[in-house]
Amino acid sequence: DTAVSQTPKYLVTQMGNDKSIKCEQNLGHDTMYWYKQDSKKFLKIMFSYNNKELIINETVPNRFSPKSPDKAHLNLHINSLELGDSAVYFCASSQVLASNTGELFFGEGSRLTVL
Amino acid sequence: QKEVEQDPGPLSVPEGAIVSLNCTYSNSAFQYFMWYRQYSRKGPELLMYTYSSGNKEDGRFTAQVDKSSKYISLFIRDSQPSDSATYLCAMSTYSGAGSYQLTFGKGTKLSVIP
Numbered sequence: 001d002t003a004v005s006q007t008p009k010y011l012v013t014q015m016g017n018d019k020s021i022k023c024e025q026n027l028g029h030d031t032m033y034w035y036k037q038d039s040k041k042f043l044k045i046m047f048s049y050n051n052k053e054l055i056i057n058e059t060v061p062n063r064f065s066p067k068s069p070d071k072a073h074l075n076l077h078i079n080s081l082e083l084g085d086s087a088v089y090f091c092a093s094s095q096v097l098a099s100n101t102g103e104l105f106f107g108e109g110s111r112l113t114v115l
Numbered sequence: 116q117k118e119v120e121q122d123p124g125p126l127s128v129p130e131g132a133i134v135s136l137n138c139t140y141s142n143s144a145f146q147y148f149m150w151y152r153q154y155s156r157k158g159p160e161l162l163m164y165t166y167s168s169g170n171k172e173d174g175r176f177t178a179q180v181d182k183s184s185k186y187i188s189l190f191i192r193d194s195q196p197s198d199s200a201t202y203l204c205a206m207s208t209y210s211g212a213g214s215y216q217l218t219f220g221k222g223t224k225l226s227v228i229p
Contacts, residue, residue, distance in 0.1 A: 004158070031215075040123070040221065041123070041153075041201060041203075041221060041222045041224075042219070042222075043159070043203065043219040043222075044219070045216060045217065045218075048210070048216075050212045053212065055210060055211070056210055090158055090159075092158075094215055103161050103164065104159075104161070104215070106158030106159050106160065107158050108156075108157055108158050109156070109157070109158055
């Protein structure tokens with residue numbers, strides 16, 4: 001049973017389209033994240049949500065809008081897709097505990113290709 | 116200067132070799148130091164973490180942190196073909212409200228040749 005699952009795994013679309021990526025975690029964690037990994041494998045945080053509340057919002061175009069209907073789900077909607085949006089998007093979750101390092105549990109990624 | 120610097124490689128070694136992977140950082144606020152391993156077409160998974168300066172060993176893996184030099188290392192002994200992956204160093208700060216911010220290095224791609 002996958003801990004952090006994302007759909008779709010692959011997405012190919014045209015410039016200007018709108019698309020969504022969904023994420024669900026069954027670990028009971030309170031915090032979820034979206035990371036972007038570019039073609040050079042650089043992994044950069046985009047957003048984090050704790051219990052449906054936006055906590056981290058890095059410098060990301062406002063074409064990207066995260067939505068968290070509940071603490072187990074964090075979706076990412078992207079409007080007016082551009083070529084530069086092509087990347088692998090990773091969802092992750094974590095839990096704050098006294099002994100925690102903030103370990104992130106990642107999904108397998110959603111590979112977005114914009115043509 | 117980027118917050119975390121990591122040589123992207125690629126690094127190719129024969130099976131059984133000792134591998135040394137390194138990162139430097141500039142932000143003194145980083146609290147935890149981690150190594151993630153990412154296999155091709157998969158998400159990163161935590162390999163090891165350390166908090167204080169010094170060494171931490173787990174099987175064939177040793178993580179080393181030198182806070183005074185802002186330098187962290189991962190050593191892999193008796194490397195195996197199954198160790199072939201991209202290794203990402205990561206450093207975390209607590210952003211509040213239950214949220215950690217991890218800053219990743221660019222990752223080093225390692226190939227262990229049988």
